[in-house]
Amino acid sequence: MTLNPAQLKMQRLIRMEVGDHASVDLLTRERKTPMTVVLDHAERGVGPCFDIWWVDGGPPSLACLHDERRAHVVFNTRYLEVSAQARSLYGEKALDVDAQAYRQALRRIAEQLLAVRHPELATSVYLESIRAQRVWSTVGTDWHLLEYEPLQEPYMALWFFGLLHEIGHFAAPRLGGTLVALDADKIRRSIDLSLNRHPWPADIKAQIQALRDDAHAGHVLHPDVLREEMYADIFACSTLLPATMDVLQQADQPFDFWRLAYELLIMGQVRHATDVCAAFVRAIASEDDPQQAALLALAQPIATTVRNMFCQFYLQQAGCAIYEPASGVAEHVSDLLERIVNQVQPLADRIDNATGKAMRRCLALAASPPPAAVPDWFAREWQTAVVKVPLVEAMRSFCRMAGSFGCATDAIHQMEVLIDSQT
Numbered sequence: 248m249t250l251n252p253a254q255l256k257m258q259r260l261i262r263m264e265v266g267d268h269a270s271v272d273l274l275t276r277e278r279k280t281p282m283t284v285v286l287d288h289a290e291r292g293v294g295p296c297f298d299i300w301w302v303d304g305g306p307p308s309l310a311c312l313h314d315e316r317r318a319h320v321v322f323n324t325r326y327l328e329v330s331a332q333a334r335s336l337y338g339e340k341a342l343d344v345d346a347q348a349y350r351q352a353l354r355r356i357a358e359q360l361l362a363v364r365h366p367e368l369a370t371s372v373y374l375e376s377i378r379a380q381r382v383w384s385t386v387g388t389d390w391h392l393l394e395y396e397p398l399q400e401p402y403m404a405l406w407f408f409g410l411l412h413e414i415g416h417f418a419a420p421r422l423g424g425t426l427v428a429l430d431a432d433k434i435r436r437s438i439d440l441s442l443n444r445h446p447w448p449a450d451i452k453a454q455i456q457a458l459r460d461d462a463h464a465g466h467v468l469h470p471d472v473l474r475e476e477m478y479a480d481i482f483a484c485s486t487l488l489p490a491t492m493d494v495l496q497q498a499d500q501p502f503d504f505w506r507l508a509y510e511l512l513i514m515g516q517v518r519h520a521t522d523v524c525a526a527f528v529r530a531i532a533s534e535d536d537p538q539q540a541a542l543l544a545l546a547q548p549i550a551t552t553v554r555n556m557f558c559q560f561y562l563q564q565a566g567c568a569i570y571e572p573a574s575g576v577a578e579h580v581s582d583l584l585e586r587i588v589n590q591v592q593p594l595a596d597r598i599d600n601a602t603g604k605a606m607r608r609c610l611a612l613a614a615s616p617p618p619a620a621v622p623d624w625f626a627r628e629w630q631t632a633v634v635k636v637p638l639v640e641a642m643r644s645f646c647r648m649a650g651s652f653g654c655a656t657d658a659i660h661q662m663e664v665l666i667d668s669q670t
């Protein structure tokens with residue numbers, strides 16, 4: 248596809264963010280797929296005012312760049328892979344959840360560290376994630392395989408919740424009256440409710456409350472910032488609901504509202520797992536005001552709780568609207584949602600604890616000298632490991648990402664040599 252000058256400029260801009268090794272392509276919609284059905288639904292609300300840029304590779308994050316007229320949504324396949332891994336921790340067959348969550352957090356932190364050009368620490372943290380891996384055969388997820396998952400509610404939520412959220416950043420404020428008005432006081436009260444859920448020391452809570460009332464900076468708890476995130480979440484949920492019904496009907500699959508609600512509430516936690524690591528990396532990379540950056544990292548879970556409470560509120564309204572005409576289910580909607588939340592939250596708390604442990608490990612590694620080359624334990628295990636292919640693939644993508652951000656360390660170079668010795 249030939250890009251016009253404005254599109255070429257945007258492509259260059261995105262490439263600067265995601266590194267040179269990632270491919271950056273404008274998504275075309277000639278062939279009908281679940282993605283195009285979802286985008287058609289999004290357009291029905293806001294008109295044809297967005298482009299989707301498909302990025303293969305780069306750090307695991309989505310973004311929406313927009314001016315007054317048009318949104319450019321960056322859809323990153325690495326984000327999809329990382330989300331699928333985080334989602335798998337909530338599966339019935341998930342084993343060793345705490346250890347897996349710990350490793351996943353280390354890996355997310357390592358990739359984000361590359362993106363902010365901290366290669367030494369990124370490499371130490373990445374090697375630590377491998378050290379914590381007892382079986383080298385299950386290292387990552389390849390997004391191509393996610394295309395073959397059954398076309399059901401989990402597929403729709405995993406693939407499109409984040410994407411629609413990003414479109415929502417542009418679209419939701421333009422939808423005006425169709426969204427619930429959220430005044431700043433209401434948002435501040437929700438922050439207080441959210442703070443009560445977190446067992447933090449009183450002085451930290453006081454600092455977060457002070458941040459809540461700081462009207463100047465555009466931080467995560469600023470009512471305007473939080474409102475925009477909540478609107479984007481609601482845009483994602485309210486678009487995904489009819490789009491999922493549509494896609495499943497075309498695929499001759501039954502639609503289950505509760506299953507979608509369950510998946511959406513989990514996706515709120517999955518996204519949090521990425522957001523909280525990104526906020527942590529911003530805090531360690533911050534040179535201007537490290538204390539403020541650390542406080543912002545602590546504020547991230549509070550923002551997530553507020554957003555998830557609001558999503559639950561939306562799903563309650565949607566559930567009532569769907570079931571009320573049919574039967575007396577409406578009165579149970581809130582009970583059923585509460586039951587889902589009670590099922591998801593204990594796991595989310597465990598994953599959060601493991602993520603906290605990964606952050607503490609990262610801080611300890613930051614305080615010690617970086618490894619000059621791959622450590623002895625790694626070289627030894629490499630020699631004896633029977634199954635190396637998945638590890639080689641994961642290491643290759645890490646080294647490639649490092650290369651595209653211009654991050655070269657001796658340890659990365661040595662990892663490349665080890666990879667080459669396998670191929």
Ligand SMILES: [Zn+2]
Pocket residue numbers: 412413416476479
């Ligand atoms: Zn957002």
